[in-house]
Protein backbone atom coordinates (compact mmCIF):
# COMPACT_ATOMS: atom_id res chain seq x y z
CA UNK A 353 0.00 0.00 0.00
CA UNK A 354 2.78 2.35 0.79
CA UNK A 355 3.60 2.61 -2.84
CA UNK A 356 4.84 5.77 -4.47
CA UNK A 357 2.17 7.70 -6.31
CA UNK A 358 2.61 9.72 -9.46
CA UNK A 359 4.41 12.90 -8.61
CA UNK A 360 2.10 15.89 -8.75
CA UNK A 361 4.61 18.23 -10.38
CA UNK A 362 4.98 15.66 -13.15
CA UNK A 363 1.24 15.58 -13.69
CA UNK A 364 1.04 19.30 -14.03
CA UNK A 365 4.07 19.91 -16.21
CA UNK A 366 3.71 16.94 -18.49
CA UNK A 367 0.56 18.55 -19.86
CA UNK A 368 -2.85 17.26 -20.60
CA UNK A 369 -4.02 14.24 -22.49
CA UNK A 370 -2.04 11.18 -21.49
CA UNK A 371 -1.89 12.06 -17.79
CA UNK A 372 -5.55 12.81 -17.42
CA UNK A 373 -7.89 9.87 -17.73
CA UNK A 374 -11.03 11.98 -17.48
CA UNK A 375 -11.51 15.68 -18.17
CA UNK A 376 -14.70 17.54 -17.37
CA UNK A 377 -14.95 20.85 -19.19
CA UNK A 378 -17.47 23.56 -18.46
CA UNK A 379 -20.25 21.12 -17.57
CA UNK A 380 -23.62 22.54 -16.56
CA UNK A 381 -26.74 20.60 -15.68
CA UNK A 382 -30.19 21.90 -14.92
CA UNK A 383 -33.17 19.79 -13.92
CA UNK A 384 -36.12 21.92 -14.90
CA UNK A 385 -35.58 24.97 -12.73
CA UNK A 386 -32.98 23.36 -10.44
CA UNK A 387 -29.46 24.28 -11.44
CA UNK A 388 -27.43 21.31 -10.21
CA UNK A 389 -24.08 22.12 -11.85
CA UNK A 390 -22.80 25.35 -13.39
CA UNK A 391 -19.76 25.50 -15.63
CA UNK A 392 -17.83 22.87 -13.72
CA UNK A 393 -14.36 21.87 -14.87
CA UNK A 394 -12.20 19.19 -13.29
CA UNK A 395 -9.43 16.82 -14.35
CA UNK A 396 -8.92 13.31 -13.05
CA UNK A 397 -5.31 12.06 -13.16
CA UNK A 398 -4.81 8.54 -14.46
CA UNK A 399 -4.22 5.80 -11.92
CA UNK A 400 -5.28 7.97 -9.01
CA UNK A 401 -8.27 8.23 -6.77
CA UNK A 402 -10.13 11.50 -6.89
CA UNK A 403 -12.89 12.16 -4.37
CA UNK A 404 -15.84 14.40 -5.01
CA UNK A 405 -16.66 15.78 -1.60
CA UNK A 406 -19.50 18.06 -0.69
CA UNK A 407 -22.72 18.43 1.25
CA UNK A 408 -25.64 16.37 0.05
CA UNK A 409 -27.62 17.84 -2.80
CA UNK A 410 -24.60 19.65 -4.25
CA UNK A 411 -24.55 17.63 -7.46
CA UNK A 412 -21.98 14.88 -6.82
CA UNK A 413 -24.18 12.09 -8.14
CA UNK A 414 -25.19 14.27 -11.08
CA UNK A 415 -21.55 14.84 -12.04
CA UNK A 416 -20.72 11.15 -11.66
CA UNK A 417 -23.65 10.11 -13.84
CA UNK A 418 -22.68 12.63 -16.48
CA UNK A 419 -19.18 11.12 -16.55
CA UNK A 420 -20.79 7.66 -16.71
CA UNK A 421 -22.83 8.76 -19.71
CA UNK A 422 -26.08 8.03 -17.87
CA UNK A 423 -27.07 11.70 -17.91
CA UNK A 424 -26.55 14.32 -20.61
CA UNK A 425 -25.04 17.60 -19.51
CA UNK A 426 -27.01 20.72 -20.41
CA UNK A 427 -23.75 22.29 -21.55
CA UNK A 428 -20.07 21.40 -21.64
CA UNK A 429 -18.38 18.10 -22.29
CA UNK A 430 -16.62 15.17 -20.72
CA UNK A 431 -13.64 13.40 -22.25
CA UNK A 432 -12.36 9.96 -21.32
CA UNK A 433 -8.89 9.32 -22.72
CA UNK A 434 -9.40 12.21 -25.11
CA UNK A 435 -12.67 10.84 -26.50
CA UNK A 436 -15.87 12.76 -25.82
CA UNK A 437 -18.47 10.86 -23.81
CA UNK A 438 -21.78 10.33 -25.60
CA UNK A 439 -23.17 7.52 -23.46
CA UNK A 440 -22.10 4.63 -21.27
CA UNK A 441 -19.03 2.80 -22.52
CA UNK A 442 -16.75 -0.13 -21.70
CA UNK A 443 -14.02 2.25 -20.49
CA UNK A 444 -16.10 3.11 -17.40
CA UNK A 445 -17.77 0.98 -14.74
CA UNK A 446 -20.17 2.16 -12.05
CA UNK A 447 -20.48 1.10 -8.42
CA UNK A 448 -23.90 2.04 -7.08
CA UNK A 449 -24.74 3.48 -3.69
CA UNK A 450 -27.59 0.96 -3.26
CA UNK A 451 -25.56 -1.85 -4.88
CA UNK A 452 -28.00 -2.42 -7.80
CA UNK A 453 -27.65 -6.20 -7.71
CA UNK A 454 -30.03 -8.57 -9.46
CA UNK A 455 -31.92 -10.11 -6.50
CA UNK A 456 -32.82 -13.23 -8.51
CA UNK A 457 -29.24 -13.99 -9.51
CA UNK A 458 -26.41 -15.60 -7.56
CA UNK A 459 -23.29 -13.71 -6.57
CA UNK A 460 -21.47 -15.43 -9.42
CA UNK A 461 -23.97 -14.30 -12.04
CA UNK A 462 -24.16 -10.80 -10.60
CA UNK A 463 -20.41 -10.37 -10.74
CA UNK A 464 -20.33 -11.79 -14.27
CA UNK A 465 -23.34 -9.73 -15.39
CA UNK A 466 -21.36 -6.90 -16.99
CA UNK A 467 -19.46 -9.48 -19.02
CA UNK A 468 -22.69 -11.33 -19.83
CA UNK A 469 -24.12 -8.13 -21.30
CA UNK A 470 -20.96 -7.78 -23.37
CA UNK A 471 -21.46 -11.24 -24.84
CA UNK A 472 -18.51 -12.97 -23.14
CA UNK A 473 -18.95 -16.78 -23.20
CA UNK A 474 -20.25 -18.33 -20.00
CA UNK A 475 -17.21 -20.35 -18.95
CA UNK A 476 -14.90 -17.45 -19.62
CA UNK A 477 -16.95 -14.86 -17.77
CA UNK A 478 -17.48 -17.14 -14.78
CA UNK A 479 -13.75 -17.77 -14.53
CA UNK A 480 -13.14 -14.02 -14.52
CA UNK A 481 -15.95 -13.46 -12.02
CA UNK A 482 -14.53 -16.10 -9.67
CA UNK A 483 -11.20 -14.35 -9.70
CA UNK A 484 -12.75 -11.05 -8.65
CA UNK A 485 -15.04 -12.68 -6.11
CA UNK A 486 -11.91 -14.02 -4.45
CA UNK A 487 -10.25 -10.63 -4.76
CA UNK A 488 -13.00 -8.86 -2.83
CA UNK A 489 -12.97 -11.61 -0.21
CA UNK A 490 -16.22 -13.39 -1.04
CA UNK A 491 -14.88 -16.84 -1.94
CA UNK A 492 -17.39 -19.48 -0.92
CA UNK A 493 -20.37 -17.19 -1.53
CA UNK A 494 -20.55 -17.71 -5.31
CA UNK A 495 -23.86 -19.55 -5.06
CA UNK A 496 -25.44 -17.20 -2.51
CA UNK A 497 -28.15 -14.71 -3.37
CA UNK A 498 -27.90 -11.01 -2.50
CA UNK A 499 -30.64 -11.19 0.15
CA UNK A 500 -28.54 -13.75 2.01
CA UNK A 501 -25.62 -11.31 2.31
CA UNK A 502 -24.96 -8.36 4.61
CA UNK A 503 -24.85 -4.82 3.22
CA UNK A 504 -21.08 -4.81 3.22
CA UNK A 505 -20.91 -8.10 1.34
CA UNK A 506 -23.43 -6.86 -1.21
CA UNK A 507 -21.29 -3.85 -1.94
CA UNK A 508 -18.30 -6.16 -2.43
CA UNK A 509 -20.37 -7.91 -5.07
CA UNK A 510 -21.07 -4.55 -6.73
CA UNK A 511 -17.39 -3.73 -6.63
CA UNK A 512 -16.37 -7.11 -8.05
CA UNK A 513 -18.87 -6.65 -10.89
CA UNK A 514 -17.32 -3.29 -11.76
CA UNK A 515 -13.78 -4.70 -11.55
CA UNK A 516 -14.67 -7.74 -13.66
CA UNK A 517 -15.36 -5.69 -16.80
CA UNK A 518 -11.84 -4.30 -16.50
CA UNK A 519 -12.81 -0.70 -17.21
CA UNK A 520 -10.10 1.92 -16.90
CA UNK A 521 -12.25 4.27 -14.89
CA UNK A 522 -14.22 3.22 -11.82
CA UNK A 523 -17.07 5.48 -10.79
CA UNK A 524 -18.18 4.96 -7.22
CA UNK A 525 -21.21 6.77 -5.82
CA UNK A 526 -20.98 6.80 -2.02
CA UNK A 527 -20.29 3.07 -2.14
CA UNK A 528 -19.75 2.74 1.60
CA UNK A 529 -22.57 4.90 2.88
CA UNK A 530 -24.98 1.99 3.30
CA UNK A 531 -22.60 -0.21 5.31
CA UNK A 532 -21.78 -0.11 9.01
CA UNK A 533 -18.84 1.79 10.43
CA UNK A 534 -16.48 -1.16 11.02
CA UNK A 535 -17.11 -2.57 7.58
CA UNK A 536 -16.62 0.87 6.17
CA UNK A 537 -13.14 1.20 7.68
CA UNK A 538 -12.13 -2.17 6.32
CA UNK A 539 -13.46 -1.11 2.92
CA UNK A 540 -11.41 2.06 2.99
CA UNK A 541 -8.22 0.11 3.67
CA UNK A 542 -9.07 -2.37 0.93
CA UNK A 543 -9.76 0.48 -1.45
CA UNK A 544 -6.29 1.96 -0.93
CA UNK A 545 -4.81 -1.43 -1.70
CA UNK A 546 -6.99 -1.74 -4.78
CA UNK A 547 -5.92 1.68 -6.12
CA UNK A 548 -2.30 0.68 -5.67
CA UNK A 549 -2.75 -2.71 -7.40
CA UNK A 550 -5.23 -2.06 -10.15
CA UNK A 551 -3.77 0.98 -11.94
CA UNK A 552 -7.25 2.24 -12.62
CA UNK A 553 -8.61 5.73 -12.27
CA UNK A 554 -11.07 5.93 -9.40
CA UNK A 555 -13.68 8.64 -9.07
CA UNK A 556 -15.16 8.37 -5.63
CA UNK A 557 -18.15 10.28 -4.32
CA UNK A 558 -18.43 10.75 -0.60
CA UNK A 559 -19.88 13.16 1.90
CA UNK A 560 -17.47 12.09 4.62
CA UNK A 561 -14.48 14.38 5.05
CA UNK A 562 -12.47 11.75 6.93
CA UNK A 563 -13.13 9.16 4.30
CA UNK A 564 -12.08 11.50 1.48
CA UNK A 565 -8.84 12.45 3.19
CA UNK A 566 -8.11 8.83 4.07
CA UNK A 567 -8.45 7.36 0.60
CA UNK A 568 -7.80 10.15 -1.92
CA UNK A 569 -4.91 11.28 -4.03
CA UNK A 570 -6.96 14.32 -4.91
CA UNK A 571 -10.07 15.79 -3.30
CA UNK A 572 -12.36 18.10 -5.21
CA UNK A 573 -14.56 20.06 -2.85
CA UNK A 574 -17.92 20.85 -4.38
CA UNK A 575 -20.06 23.64 -3.06
CA UNK A 576 -23.76 23.89 -3.73
CA UNK A 577 -26.16 26.14 -5.60
CA UNK A 578 -25.08 26.06 -8.28
CA UNK A 579 -22.35 23.56 -7.76
CA UNK A 580 -18.76 24.34 -8.61
CA UNK A 581 -15.35 23.07 -7.57
CA UNK A 582 -14.33 25.40 -4.80
CA UNK A 583 -11.00 23.84 -3.98
CA UNK A 584 -8.73 20.94 -4.90
CA UNK A 585 -6.71 19.37 -2.14
CA UNK A 586 -3.99 16.78 -2.59
CA UNK A 587 -3.15 14.95 0.64
CA UNK A 588 0.09 13.79 -0.94
CA UNK A 589 2.16 13.23 2.16
CA UNK A 590 -0.40 10.74 3.44
CA UNK A 591 -0.15 8.37 0.52
CA UNK A 592 3.35 7.27 1.44
CA UNK A 593 2.45 6.62 5.07
CA UNK A 594 1.38 3.35 6.64
CA UNK A 595 -2.41 3.02 6.50
CA UNK A 596 -2.55 1.95 10.11
CA UNK A 597 -1.24 5.33 11.25
CA UNK A 598 -2.92 7.71 8.86
CA UNK A 599 -5.77 8.58 11.19
CA UNK A 600 -3.31 9.76 13.85
CA UNK A 601 -1.14 11.66 11.44
CA UNK A 602 -0.98 15.41 11.98
CA UNK A 603 -1.17 16.13 8.27
CA UNK A 604 -4.33 14.03 8.08
CA UNK A 605 -5.90 15.92 10.96
CA UNK A 606 -4.86 19.28 9.51
CA UNK A 607 -6.43 18.53 6.16
CA UNK A 608 -9.65 17.29 7.77
CA UNK A 609 -9.82 20.53 9.76
CA UNK A 610 -9.11 22.68 6.76
CA UNK A 611 -11.86 21.04 4.72
CA UNK A 612 -14.32 21.33 7.58
CA UNK A 613 -13.49 25.02 7.88
CA UNK A 614 -14.43 25.63 4.27
CA UNK A 615 -17.55 23.44 4.36
CA UNK A 616 -19.04 24.45 7.70
CA UNK A 617 -20.64 27.62 6.45
CA UNK A 618 -22.76 25.48 4.07
CA UNK A 619 -24.16 23.31 6.83
CA UNK A 620 -26.80 24.88 8.95
CA UNK B 621 -58.09 -22.43 12.12
CA UNK B 622 -58.13 -23.18 15.85
CA UNK B 623 -61.06 -24.51 17.86
CA UNK B 624 -60.76 -24.95 21.66
CA UNK B 625 -56.99 -24.68 21.28
CA UNK B 626 -56.86 -27.56 18.79
CA UNK B 627 -55.21 -26.76 15.51
CA UNK B 628 -57.28 -27.96 12.57
CA UNK B 629 -55.73 -28.69 9.20
CA UNK B 630 -56.24 -26.07 6.48
CA UNK B 631 -59.63 -26.09 4.76
CA UNK B 632 -61.21 -28.30 7.41
CA UNK B 633 -64.12 -25.89 7.34
CA UNK B 634 -64.91 -27.47 3.96
CA UNK B 635 -65.78 -30.69 5.80
CA UNK B 636 -68.30 -28.77 7.89
CA UNK B 637 -69.91 -27.22 4.83
CA UNK B 638 -69.88 -30.59 3.10
CA UNK B 639 -71.74 -32.13 6.05
CA UNK B 640 -74.28 -29.33 6.04
CA UNK B 641 -74.83 -29.85 2.32
CA UNK B 642 -75.33 -33.58 2.87
CA UNK B 643 -77.87 -32.98 5.67
CA UNK B 644 -79.85 -30.33 3.81
CA UNK B 645 -79.79 -32.52 0.71
CA UNK B 646 -81.15 -35.50 2.64
CA UNK B 647 -84.08 -33.54 4.01
CA UNK B 648 -85.25 -33.28 0.42
CA UNK B 649 -85.40 -29.54 0.87
CA UNK B 650 -85.19 -28.88 -2.87
CA UNK B 651 -84.68 -30.90 -6.02
CA UNK B 652 -82.04 -28.29 -6.77
CA UNK B 653 -79.79 -29.59 -4.01
CA UNK B 654 -79.25 -33.37 -3.94
CA UNK B 655 -77.11 -34.75 -1.10
CA UNK B 656 -73.35 -34.35 -1.54
CA UNK B 657 -72.85 -38.12 -1.46
CA UNK B 658 -75.15 -38.47 -4.46
CA UNK B 659 -73.24 -35.72 -6.31
CA UNK B 660 -69.95 -37.45 -5.65
CA UNK B 661 -71.30 -40.81 -6.74
CA UNK B 662 -72.53 -39.17 -9.95
CA UNK B 663 -69.13 -37.56 -10.39
CA UNK B 664 -67.47 -41.00 -10.34
CA UNK B 665 -70.05 -42.24 -12.79
CA UNK B 666 -69.63 -39.53 -15.40
CA UNK B 667 -65.95 -38.78 -15.07
CA UNK B 668 -64.97 -41.70 -17.28
CA UNK B 669 -67.63 -41.15 -19.92
CA UNK B 670 -66.73 -40.00 -23.41
CA UNK B 671 -69.10 -37.02 -23.19
CA UNK B 672 -67.45 -35.73 -20.02
CA UNK B 673 -63.92 -36.19 -21.33
CA UNK B 674 -64.80 -34.48 -24.59
CA UNK B 675 -66.23 -31.55 -22.62
CA UNK B 676 -63.18 -31.44 -20.38
CA UNK B 677 -60.90 -31.44 -23.40
CA UNK B 678 -62.86 -28.70 -25.20
CA UNK B 679 -62.93 -26.50 -22.13
CA UNK B 680 -59.28 -27.08 -21.27
CA UNK B 681 -58.26 -26.38 -24.85
CA UNK B 682 -60.16 -23.09 -25.07
CA UNK B 683 -59.01 -22.10 -21.60
CA UNK B 684 -55.33 -22.86 -22.17
CA UNK B 685 -55.30 -21.23 -25.61
CA UNK B 686 -57.03 -18.13 -24.21
CA UNK B 687 -54.64 -17.88 -21.26
CA UNK B 688 -51.69 -18.50 -23.56
CA UNK B 689 -52.55 -15.51 -25.78
CA UNK B 690 -53.37 -13.33 -22.78
CA UNK B 691 -49.95 -14.07 -21.26
CA UNK B 692 -47.90 -13.92 -24.45
CA UNK B 693 -49.48 -10.65 -25.57
CA UNK B 694 -50.28 -9.15 -22.18
CA UNK B 695 -46.87 -9.35 -20.50
CA UNK B 696 -44.83 -7.70 -23.29
CA UNK B 697 -47.50 -5.03 -23.83
CA UNK B 698 -47.52 -4.28 -20.09
CA UNK B 699 -43.73 -4.10 -19.97
CA UNK B 700 -43.67 -1.79 -23.01
CA UNK B 701 -46.29 0.44 -21.41
CA UNK B 702 -44.23 0.56 -18.25
CA UNK B 703 -41.12 1.54 -20.20
CA UNK B 704 -42.52 3.91 -22.80
CA UNK B 705 -44.46 7.00 -21.89
CA UNK B 706 -45.89 7.28 -25.42
CA UNK B 707 -47.18 3.71 -25.62
CA UNK B 708 -48.56 4.07 -22.11
CA UNK B 709 -50.53 7.22 -22.94
CA UNK B 710 -51.91 5.56 -26.07
CA UNK B 711 -53.03 2.31 -24.49
CA UNK B 712 -53.78 2.98 -20.83
CA UNK B 713 -57.31 4.40 -21.31
CA UNK B 714 -58.30 1.35 -23.35
CA UNK B 715 -56.84 -1.09 -20.88
CA UNK B 716 -58.71 0.59 -18.04
CA UNK B 717 -61.99 0.65 -19.97
CA UNK B 718 -61.77 -3.02 -20.89
CA UNK B 719 -60.70 -4.03 -17.40
CA UNK B 720 -63.87 -2.66 -15.87
CA UNK B 721 -66.22 -3.16 -18.84
CA UNK B 722 -68.91 -5.85 -18.63
CA UNK B 723 -67.20 -8.04 -21.22
CA UNK B 724 -70.14 -10.42 -21.43
CA UNK B 725 -71.98 -7.70 -23.32
CA UNK B 726 -69.25 -7.80 -25.96
CA UNK B 727 -69.65 -11.50 -26.63
CA UNK B 728 -72.39 -11.06 -29.27
CA UNK B 729 -70.08 -8.68 -31.15
CA UNK B 730 -67.30 -11.26 -31.01
CA UNK B 731 -69.70 -13.82 -32.44
CA UNK B 732 -70.43 -11.55 -35.38
CA UNK B 733 -66.74 -10.89 -35.91
CA UNK B 734 -65.28 -14.34 -35.32
CA UNK B 735 -68.12 -16.78 -35.86
CA UNK B 736 -69.60 -19.36 -33.53
CA UNK B 737 -66.64 -21.65 -33.13
CA UNK B 738 -63.66 -22.26 -30.95
CA UNK B 739 -61.98 -19.09 -32.23
CA UNK B 740 -64.57 -16.79 -30.68
CA UNK B 741 -64.44 -18.72 -27.39
CA UNK B 742 -60.65 -18.46 -27.21
CA UNK B 743 -60.83 -14.75 -27.94
CA UNK B 744 -63.45 -14.26 -25.24
CA UNK B 745 -61.22 -16.08 -22.77
CA UNK B 746 -58.24 -13.93 -23.74
CA UNK B 747 -60.31 -10.76 -23.40
CA UNK B 748 -61.33 -11.70 -19.88
CA UNK B 749 -57.77 -12.42 -18.79
CA UNK B 750 -55.51 -10.00 -20.62
CA UNK B 751 -56.24 -6.58 -19.10
CA UNK B 752 -55.23 -7.32 -15.55
CA UNK B 753 -52.11 -9.08 -16.85
CA UNK B 754 -51.17 -5.96 -18.81
CA UNK B 755 -51.82 -3.65 -15.86
CA UNK B 756 -49.81 -5.74 -13.44
CA UNK B 757 -46.83 -6.14 -15.77
CA UNK B 758 -46.91 -2.37 -16.28
CA UNK B 759 -47.00 -1.71 -12.53
CA UNK B 760 -44.19 -4.20 -12.00
CA UNK B 761 -41.94 -2.48 -14.53
CA UNK B 762 -42.76 0.98 -13.20
CA UNK B 763 -41.79 -0.21 -9.74
CA UNK B 764 -38.32 -1.34 -10.79
CA UNK B 765 -35.54 0.25 -8.83
CA UNK B 766 -34.02 3.01 -10.98
CA UNK B 767 -30.54 1.86 -10.10
CA UNK B 768 -31.19 -1.52 -11.72
CA UNK B 769 -32.16 0.24 -14.93
CA UNK B 770 -29.08 2.46 -14.74
CA UNK B 771 -26.91 -0.53 -13.92
CA UNK B 772 -28.08 -2.31 -17.07
CA UNK B 773 -27.46 0.82 -19.14
CA UNK B 774 -24.06 1.53 -17.65
CA UNK B 775 -22.85 -1.97 -18.45
CA UNK B 776 -24.02 -1.52 -22.02
CA UNK B 777 -27.22 -3.61 -22.10
CA UNK B 778 -28.94 -3.58 -25.49
CA UNK B 779 -32.72 -3.09 -25.29
CA UNK B 780 -33.50 -6.78 -25.81
CA UNK B 781 -31.08 -7.84 -23.07
CA UNK B 782 -32.42 -5.22 -20.70
CA UNK B 783 -35.93 -6.52 -21.43
CA UNK B 784 -35.23 -10.23 -20.97
CA UNK B 785 -32.50 -10.13 -18.34
CA UNK B 786 -33.62 -7.26 -16.12
CA UNK B 787 -37.11 -5.78 -16.62
CA UNK B 788 -38.96 -9.09 -16.93
CA UNK B 789 -37.39 -10.62 -13.83
CA UNK B 790 -37.63 -7.48 -11.76
CA UNK B 791 -41.34 -7.26 -12.55
CA UNK B 792 -41.95 -11.00 -12.10
CA UNK B 793 -43.69 -10.88 -8.70
CA UNK B 794 -46.29 -8.42 -10.06
CA UNK B 795 -46.50 -10.25 -13.38
CA UNK B 796 -47.33 -13.52 -11.65
CA UNK B 797 -49.92 -11.76 -9.51
CA UNK B 798 -51.54 -10.49 -12.70
CA UNK B 799 -51.45 -13.92 -14.33
CA UNK B 800 -53.08 -15.47 -11.26
CA UNK B 801 -56.01 -13.06 -11.33
CA UNK B 802 -56.10 -13.29 -15.13
CA UNK B 803 -56.40 -17.07 -14.95
CA UNK B 804 -59.33 -16.80 -12.55
CA UNK B 805 -61.02 -14.36 -14.92
CA UNK B 806 -60.26 -16.68 -17.84
CA UNK B 807 -62.30 -19.43 -16.17
CA UNK B 808 -65.25 -17.07 -16.25
CA UNK B 809 -64.46 -16.15 -19.84
CA UNK B 810 -64.31 -19.70 -21.09
CA UNK B 811 -67.58 -20.74 -19.44
CA UNK B 812 -69.41 -17.63 -20.61
CA UNK B 813 -68.01 -18.27 -24.09
CA UNK B 814 -69.17 -21.88 -23.98
CA UNK B 815 -72.63 -20.88 -22.83
CA UNK B 816 -73.21 -17.93 -25.14
CA UNK B 817 -71.22 -18.58 -28.29
CA UNK B 818 -71.57 -22.23 -28.97
CA UNK B 819 -72.79 -24.81 -26.58
CA UNK B 820 -69.67 -26.93 -26.21
CA UNK B 821 -67.47 -28.20 -23.42
CA UNK B 822 -68.54 -27.72 -19.82
CA UNK B 823 -70.94 -25.04 -20.95
CA UNK B 824 -72.82 -27.67 -22.97
CA UNK B 825 -72.88 -30.02 -19.99
CA UNK B 826 -74.31 -27.29 -17.74
CA UNK B 827 -76.92 -26.53 -20.35
CA UNK B 828 -77.81 -30.19 -20.83
CA UNK B 829 -77.97 -31.12 -17.14
CA UNK B 830 -79.87 -28.10 -15.94
CA UNK B 831 -82.36 -28.30 -18.80
CA UNK B 832 -83.06 -31.92 -17.84
CA UNK B 833 -83.06 -31.23 -14.09
CA UNK B 834 -80.10 -33.58 -13.59
CA UNK B 835 -78.95 -31.63 -10.58
CA UNK B 836 -76.47 -34.21 -9.26
CA UNK B 837 -74.77 -34.16 -12.66
CA UNK B 838 -74.84 -30.38 -12.71
CA UNK B 839 -73.17 -30.10 -9.31
CA UNK B 840 -70.64 -32.78 -10.17
CA UNK B 841 -69.42 -30.83 -13.20
CA UNK B 842 -69.41 -27.61 -11.19
CA UNK B 843 -67.28 -29.22 -8.49
CA UNK B 844 -64.77 -30.40 -11.09
CA UNK B 845 -64.61 -26.92 -12.59
CA UNK B 846 -64.18 -25.20 -9.22
CA UNK B 847 -61.52 -27.68 -8.17
CA UNK B 848 -59.55 -27.12 -11.39
CA UNK B 849 -59.74 -23.33 -11.12
CA UNK B 850 -58.82 -23.43 -7.44
CA UNK B 851 -55.83 -25.72 -7.99
CA UNK B 852 -54.53 -23.51 -10.78
CA UNK B 853 -54.90 -20.33 -8.75
CA UNK B 854 -53.19 -21.97 -5.75
CA UNK B 855 -50.33 -23.18 -7.95
CA UNK B 856 -49.79 -19.64 -9.25
CA UNK B 857 -50.00 -18.23 -5.74
CA UNK B 858 -47.30 -20.70 -4.73
CA UNK B 859 -45.10 -19.57 -7.63
CA UNK B 860 -45.71 -15.99 -6.60
CA UNK B 861 -44.57 -16.71 -3.05
CA UNK B 862 -41.42 -18.30 -4.44
CA UNK B 863 -40.35 -15.02 -6.04
CA UNK B 864 -41.78 -12.75 -3.36
CA UNK B 865 -38.52 -12.84 -1.40
CA UNK B 866 -37.01 -10.40 -3.83
CA UNK B 867 -40.02 -8.20 -4.36
CA UNK B 868 -39.02 -6.20 -1.30
CA UNK B 869 -35.34 -6.17 -2.21
CA UNK B 870 -35.75 -4.35 -5.49
Ligand SMILES: Nc1ncnc2c1ncn2[C@@H]1O[C@H](COP(=O)(O)OP(=O)(O)O)[C@@H](O)[C@H]1O
Pocket residue numbers: 383384386387388406407408409410411412413414415
Ligand atom coordinates in the same frame (compact mmCIF):
# COMPACT_ATOMS: atom_id res chain seq x y z
N1 LIG C 1 -33.85 13.70 -11.58
C1 LIG C 1 -33.84 14.89 -10.94
N2 LIG C 1 -34.83 15.78 -11.15
C2 LIG C 1 -34.82 16.97 -10.53
N3 LIG C 1 -33.86 17.39 -9.68
C3 LIG C 1 -32.86 16.55 -9.43
C4 LIG C 1 -32.78 15.25 -10.05
N4 LIG C 1 -31.66 14.64 -9.62
C5 LIG C 1 -31.07 15.52 -8.78
N5 LIG C 1 -31.77 16.65 -8.67
C6 LIG C 1 -31.39 17.84 -7.87
O1 LIG C 1 -30.11 18.23 -8.24
C7 LIG C 1 -29.32 18.54 -7.10
C8 LIG C 1 -28.08 17.67 -7.06
O2 LIG C 1 -28.46 16.31 -6.82
P1 LIG C 1 -27.40 15.15 -6.66
O3 LIG C 1 -26.51 15.15 -7.84
O4 LIG C 1 -28.15 13.91 -6.40
O5 LIG C 1 -26.61 15.60 -5.36
P2 LIG C 1 -25.66 14.78 -4.40
O6 LIG C 1 -25.34 13.47 -5.03
O7 LIG C 1 -24.46 15.65 -4.21
O8 LIG C 1 -26.39 14.61 -3.10
C9 LIG C 1 -30.22 18.36 -5.90
O9 LIG C 1 -30.70 19.62 -5.51
C10 LIG C 1 -31.34 17.49 -6.39
O10 LIG C 1 -32.53 17.80 -5.74
Ligand SMILES: [Mg+2]
Pocket residue numbers: 412413414
Ligand atom coordinates in the same frame (compact mmCIF):
# COMPACT_ATOMS: atom_id res chain seq x y z
MG1 LIG D 1 -25.75 11.50 -4.31
